[in-house]
Amino acid sequence: MSQSVESVDILIIGAGPSGCVAASIANQQGYKVKIVERSKFPRFVIGESLLPKCMEHLEEAGFMEVLKEQNYQKKHGAKFIRGDKECLFDFAEQYTQGWTWTWQVPRDHFDQVLATEVQKMGVDVSFQSTVTDVEFRGSDSTTTIEKVDGSKQKINAKFIIDSSGYGRVLPRLLNLEKQGESPARKAIFTHLTDTIRPQGPDGQQITFVIHKRDVWMWIIPFSNGNTSIGFVGNSDYIDSFEGATKDEKISKMIQDVPQMRDRFANQTTQVKAHQIETYAVSSKQLHGEGFVITGNSSEFIDPIFSSGVTFATQSGLLAGKIVGKHLRGESVDWEGEYINHIYQGIDTFRTYVTSWYDGSLQDIFFYTSDSEKQPSNVNLKRQICSVLAGYVWDKTNPFVRKHEKAVSSLSRVIRMSS
Ligand SMILES: Cc1cc2nc3c(=O)[nH]c(=O)nc-3n(C[C@H](O)[C@H](O)[C@H](O)COP(=O)(O)OP(=O)(O)OC[C@H]3O[C@@H](n4cnc5c(N)ncnc54)[C@H](O)[C@@H]3O)c2cc1C
Structure with missing residues (x-):
C-alpha cells in the first residue's frame, strides 16, 4: 500500500472533548493542527453528564455559541436517593463563584458538534484513521495511521497530544500503562425512551439511586426525550444475572430499583446496552519529550461524580496552551504547570x-438533623457542592484544600451524632 508523509506542528490523537478542546486552543495560537480519529462520527461513547466547571473550558475553546444552539437538557444540580432519603445539590448554591449550570448530552451528538466546529475553525480532522505506531526523535515524531481500507499514512509532528480516551495510545505504545488504584468495578448502561417522565425537575435532573452500598444507578434525561440509564458497582452484582443478555440484565436491574421500576418498566431500548469493566486507568507519566497525555488517556477514576469530561476538557485546554508556549520557545515547567495541576484535581x-x-460520603449526603439549616451546615454543603460542580482547583475551599481531612472529619462528626 502507498504511503504519503504529511507535516504538522501538533498532532492530536482522538476527537473526543479533550482532543477538540486541545485542538481549538492550539489553533487559536496559529499552529498547524491535525486530529486523527479512529471512528467515524457520530459514534457512541459514555460520559453524558457534564459539570459546570467544563463550561469555562468549552467557552474558552470557542464552542459555547454552537453548543447553546443544540438545546441540550440543562443540568442545574444533582439528586441522590438512598431508600426514602433524598439529597439535592443545586449548583446555584455553591461556594465557588462560577457556572451554576451545565448540560446533559448524548455524547454521539455532542462530540460531533465539537468536531464539526473545530473543523470550521480550520483544524484538519481525519476520521477513520487509527494510530498504530509512533516513532519519537526528541521533539519530532513520525506517527503511522491506518485507514479503513488498510492504507497507511505517516505524519510528522513537532508535538503529539494524546487524547485517545480509552484507546490509551501513548500509554500503550510507550509502556506507561498503570492499573488504576480503585478496586475493579463494572458498569452497564443504555438509552431508553422515557415516555412517562415526571413533570418538573424530577424528569429533567440527573438522579443517582444508591441501590446497595457499592452499587448505584444513574438516570440522565436528555432533551431528545430519551434517558440514559446505567448501573455501576461491584462485579458480583453486575455478574449475578447469569445467562441474561446485557439488555435483559438492565431490565432486571431496573425491576430491582423500586424508585425507578414503574417509570422504566416498559420503555424501548434506543441504544444497545454496553458493559465496561475495570474502567479505572492510570499512566506512569503524563508528559515526555514531544508528547503530553490528556483526558481519559491519562487517568480515569470512576463515573460517580461525572468528572470525566471536565478532566478531559481541563487537561486538553491546559495541554493546548502549554504545548503552544513550548513551540514558541518559551520555558515550560511541565511538572508545575501541567502534572501537579492535573493531579490536584484527580x-x-x-x-x-x-x-x-x-x-462515609453517602452518610454525609443523607445526614439530616434539626440543625441542618444552621449556617455552618449550609456552608459545608455549599463547599461540597463546589467540588461536585468540578471546582476542584479552588484551593480557598477547605473541601478542596484539605479534601481528605475535611471529608473524614465531617464524616466522623456525623457518625458520632447519628
Ligand atoms: C460507566 C461510565 C460512565 C461515565 N459517565 C460520565 C459522566 O456522566 N460524565 C462525565 O463527565 N464523564 C463520564 N465518564 C467518563 C467519560 O466517558 C470520559 O472521561 C470522557 O469521555 C473522556 O473524554 P476524552 O476526550 O478523554 O476521550 P473520548 O471521549 O473517549 O475520546 C477519545 C477518542 O479517541 C479515539 N481513539 C482511540 N484510539 C485511537 C487511535 N488508536 N487512533 C485514533 N483515535 C483513537 C476514540 O475513537 C475516541 O473518539 C464515564 C465513564 C464511564 C466508564
Missing part, C-alpha cells in the same frame, strides 16, 4: 470517590 476527586464507596 487527588481531590479520588478522596470523594473513595469515601463514596466506603459509605
Whole structure:
C-alpha cells in the first residue's frame, strides 16, 4: 500500500472533548493542527453528564455559541436517593463563584458538534484513521495511521497530544500503562425512551439511586426525550444475572430499583446496552519529550461524580496552551504547570470517590438533623457542592484544600451524632 508523509506542528490523537478542546486552543495560537480519529462520527461513547466547571473550558475553546444552539437538557444540580432519603445539590448554591449550570448530552451528538466546529475553525480532522505506531526523535515524531481500507499514512509532528480516551495510545505504545488504584468495578448502561417522565425537575435532573452500598444507578434525561440509564458497582452484582443478555440484565436491574421500576418498566431500548469493566486507568507519566497525555488517556477514576469530561476538557485546554508556549520557545515547567495541576484535581476527586464507596460520603449526603439549616451546615454543603460542580482547583475551599481531612472529619462528626 502507498504511503504519503504529511507535516504538522501538533498532532492530536482522538476527537473526543479533550482532543477538540486541545485542538481549538492550539489553533487559536496559529499552529498547524491535525486530529486523527479512529471512528467515524457520530459514534457512541459514555460520559453524558457534564459539570459546570467544563463550561469555562468549552467557552474558552470557542464552542459555547454552537453548543447553546443544540438545546441540550440543562443540568442545574444533582439528586441522590438512598431508600426514602433524598439529597439535592443545586449548583446555584455553591461556594465557588462560577457556572451554576451545565448540560446533559448524548455524547454521539455532542462530540460531533465539537468536531464539526473545530473543523470550521480550520483544524484538519481525519476520521477513520487509527494510530498504530509512533516513532519519537526528541521533539519530532513520525506517527503511522491506518485507514479503513488498510492504507497507511505517516505524519510528522513537532508535538503529539494524546487524547485517545480509552484507546490509551501513548500509554500503550510507550509502556506507561498503570492499573488504576480503585478496586475493579463494572458498569452497564443504555438509552431508553422515557415516555412517562415526571413533570418538573424530577424528569429533567440527573438522579443517582444508591441501590446497595457499592452499587448505584444513574438516570440522565436528555432533551431528545430519551434517558440514559446505567448501573455501576461491584462485579458480583453486575455478574449475578447469569445467562441474561446485557439488555435483559438492565431490565432486571431496573425491576430491582423500586424508585425507578414503574417509570422504566416498559420503555424501548434506543441504544444497545454496553458493559465496561475495570474502567479505572492510570499512566506512569503524563508528559515526555514531544508528547503530553490528556483526558481519559491519562487517568480515569470512576463515573460517580461525572468528572470525566471536565478532566478531559481541563487537561486538553491546559495541554493546548502549554504545548503552544513550548513551540514558541518559551520555558515550560511541565511538572508545575501541567502534572501537579492535573493531579490536584484527580487527588481531590479520588478522596470523594473513595469515601463514596466506603459509605462515609453517602452518610454525609443523607445526614439530616434539626440543625441542618444552621449556617455552618449550609456552608459545608455549599463547599461540597463546589467540588461536585468540578471546582476542584479552588484551593480557598477547605473541601478542596484539605479534601481528605475535611471529608473524614465531617464524616466522623456525623457518625458520632447519628
Ligand atoms: C460507566 C461510565 C460512565 C461515565 N459517565 C460520565 C459522566 O456522566 N460524565 C462525565 O463527565 N464523564 C463520564 N465518564 C467518563 C467519560 O466517558 C470520559 O472521561 C470522557 O469521555 C473522556 O473524554 P476524552 O476526550 O478523554 O476521550 P473520548 O471521549 O473517549 O475520546 C477519545 C477518542 O479517541 C479515539 N481513539 C482511540 N484510539 C485511537 C487511535 N488508536 N487512533 C485514533 N483515535 C483513537 C476514540 O475513537 C475516541 O473518539 C464515564 C465513564 C464511564 C466508564
